Amino acid sequence: MKKIAIYGLGRIGRQLLRIGLDRDIFVPSAVADVKDLKTLTALFSVDTNYGHWKGKAASNDNGFVLNDHEIAYVDSAAGVPDWGALGVDLVVDCSGRATKREGAQAHLDKGAKYVLVSAPSKSLTDCDAVLLKGINLDHFDAEKHHIVSMGSCTTNALAAPIKVIRETFGIEYGLFSTVHSYTNSQSLTDQPMKDRRDSWAAAENIIPSSSGAAKALQFIWSDLKVTGKAYRVPTRTGSIAELNLITTRPCTVEEVNEAFRKAAQGELHGVLDVLEEEWSSARIVGDTHSALMDLPLTFKQGDLLSIASWYDNEWGFSNRLAEVTQFIASKI
Incomplete structure (x- = not known):
């Protein structure tokens, strides 16, 4: 052992x-x-x-x-x-x-x-591999990968739907915005912080922030043209990422939602799930999945596809971390 x-x-x-x-x-x-x-x-x-x-x-x-x-x-x-x-x-x-x-x-x-x-590692030179369950964990090489990054909660929440869309319809480029619960990097009261926006009370403000997810996703798919930003909000846990994409091949809302349903029952079972009804963030607190696709929020405007991925930024990510821990320990 x-x-x-x-x-x-x-x-x-x-x-x-x-x-x-x-x-x-x-x-x-x-x-x-x-x-x-x-x-x-x-x-x-x-x-x-x-x-x-x-x-x-x-x-x-x-x-x-x-x-x-x-x-x-x-x-x-x-x-x-x-x-x-x-x-x-x-x-x-x-x-x-x-x-x-x-x-x-x-x-x-x-x-x-x-x-x-x-x-998320700062760069690819700062780790030997970025490996996510359901995405590329099978690439683990015990001889080469002694430092493994699992990215962030947002990386995992976006990687699952991106994998589905890439493989089913292709992605030309995209932009995401994540609405994320506040974290320990922020302050509970107004005071000077390294990041100026974090200087205002986390539980009383909507605070724009950067996201390391875009860079981490490109560590997995070097040709991926997706970037984005985050907004920290006064909730204790539970987040949602909206991803707006131009796909390579035409698709309809129903085709996209059906692709998510199929993935949830197939190769991404346990990592991605779908929500068929309208919910708020309270629904996903304590959920073990990396991404819960809100199917009623899927829509198309011309060539633009918009999808939404809920995630408990603590509990969902920690479940994947435990599973990847177990996987690596079984391979070394």
């Missing part, structure tokens, strides 16, 4: 740990973070977005006790742990600080054999 460690127990790290245990996908041998163990245990046990964990969460002198699993805790305030001494094979970096190669390489230098980054 390969040993897996989680580095960073923030929003994504905690959901990854819940999903790994609840779905019996994996049990990490170690978790590393800079915060104190008791606080981390409490945050894992009760989550504002997803409620009480159904299991029993406690801690002892060595780390977490989650149900019958004892998981070592490593204080990483002084730096990346000695993974070699801990016998760790795969580190899932959920710190948000491994988007450049040196950040991910630090884990390999400390003895880990592979690193899965839960964020």
Whole structure:
């Protein structure tokens, strides 16, 4: 059994740990973070977005006790742990600080054999591969891919419908806008921030933001001509991406929706699903899919096709992260 460690127990790290245990996908041998163990245990046990964990969460002198699993805790305030001494094979970096190669390489230098980054790498030189379940995960090469990026929640939410449209109708070019719940990179009160727009209170404003999804998508499909932007809004979780495309071949609304229905039951089952009725974001909070296509929002205006993909930016992405973790651990 390969040993897996989680580095960073923030929003994504905690959901990854819940999903790994609840779905019996994996049990990490170690978790590393800079915060104190008791606080981390409490945050894992009760989550504002997803409620009480159904299991029993406690801690002892060595780390977490989650149900019958004892998981070592490593204080990483002084730096990346000695993974070699801990016998760790795969580190899932959920710190948000491994988007450049040196950040991910630090884990390999400390003895880990592979690193899965839960964020979009800055460039293709900053990772060995960008791999998404349902899209190109079968391209994983254990000999070559020691640093793997899984992109972002938005990358995954867009990649699934883009795959369907590309393969069915072709894509000339497109533009997306994602309406995304606010995150920890923003401020709860007005104060100067590195990104000027983030200087205003996240829970009280609609804040335009950049999206790394366009670049990550081009790492997967180098010829893809799709770009876009994001708007952060005052919801705790749950997002939607609108994608406007010019397709290579003519298509109708019904043909597009039928292609999504077919993919949801076929090659993208579990990754993409469809919504046949009108819903708001409350419907998709806690949903495990990367993309839920809102079929009533599909429309055509001349040659322009518009589609909409809902996604729980925390829970859906964390489910894919857990599955990709399990996949890589089974191949190394």
